[in-house]
Amino acid sequence: GIQVEQSPPDLILQEGANSTLRCNFSDSVNNLQWFHQNPWGQLINLFYIPSGTKQNGRLSATTVATERYSLLYISSSQTTDSGVYFCAVALRNQAGTALIFGKGTTLSVSS
Amino acid sequence: GAGVSQTPSNKVTEKGKYVELRCDPISGHTALYWYRQSLGQGPEFLIYFQGTGAADDSGLPNDRFFAVRPEGSVSTLKIQRTERGDSAVYLCASSPGGVNTEAFFGQGTRLTVV
Numbered sequence: 001g002i003q004v005e006q007s008p009p010d011l012i013l014q015e016g017a018n019s020t021l022r023c024n025f026s027d028s029v030n031n032l033q034w035f036h037q038n039p040w041g042q043l044i045n046l047f048y049i050p051s052g053t054k055q056n057g058r059l060s061a062t063t064v065a066t067e068r069y070s071l072l073y074i075s076s077s078q079t080t081d082s083g084v085y086f087c088a089v090a091l092r093n094q095a096g097t098a099l100i101f102g103k104g105t106t107l108s109v110s111s
Numbered sequence: 112g113a114g115v116s117q118t119p120s121n122k123v124t125e126k127g128k129y130v131e132l133r134c135d136p137i138s139g140h141t142a143l144y145w146y147r148q149s150l151g152q153g154p155e156f157l158i159y160f161q162g163t164g165a166a167d168d169s170g171l172p173n174d175r176f177f178a179v180r181p182e183g184s185v186s187t188l189k190i191q192r193t194e195r196g197d198s199a200v201y202l203c204a205s206s207p208g209g210v211n212t213e214a215f216f217g218q219g220t221r222l223t224v225v
Contacts, residue, residue, distance in 0.1 A: 030211045031210055031211050031212075031213075033213065033214065035216075040218075041200060041218065041221075042216070042218050042219075043154075043202065043204075043216040045213065045215060045216075048213040050211075086154075088153075090211065098144050098156050098159040098167060098170075098210055099144070099156070099204075099210065099214060100156060101146075101154045101155075102153055103152065103153050104153050
């Protein structure tokens with residue numbers, strides 16, 4: 001099956017720093033989403049981005065589908081950015097396959 | 112509804128008992144998904160419904176797990192003869208179309224089997 005690898009597994013930042021999270025996937029995909037799981041366990045949608053670049057405030061994401069990776073950029077990080085960031089993909093060639101998640105990047109932002 | 116709603120938020124049950132977990136998707140969403148998340152892991156796919164039918168149930172771990180969506184809206188995940196290893200957070204998501212549309216998750220049901 002498809003492999004979804006996220007790096008780094010853990011990231012510790014000072015408030016105000018910038019960071020880049022990476023998601024590599026092993027096959028062509030039709031859907032790619034980035035989520036933030038807050039300390040209460042809720043998965044919050046950040047981006048739906050099977051290809052291209054999107055920005056939302058301090059966050060932006062780029063997916064290069066032909067090279068099978070996606071990047072999530074966090075600028076001027078805040079303590080509220082702490083939590084686990086997941087990348088999830090759905091395969092292009094299997095219409096009935098749901099989102100498959102990576103293991104996540106755990107981000108800790110200290111003041 | 113405004114978002115995906117899951118009930119109960121928490122469920123504690125004894126080993127061997129039967130449990131039902133409910134998911135109420137976003138109104139109008141035809142696709143519904145169940146996932147299971149263990150501590151420190153990413154969500155693991157269980158089953159995907161398109162309308163009333165299960166389009167993909169390849170993630171169900173064994174025949175103790177079963178899910179239904181009889182009217183194409185609310186879904187129930189049923190676990191028979193629960194085991195301590197079933198303890199996890201069970202997440203439900205819905206999307207407006209198939210797997211190529213954006214999915215939104217509920218807050219999850221934390222199941223603890225004692």
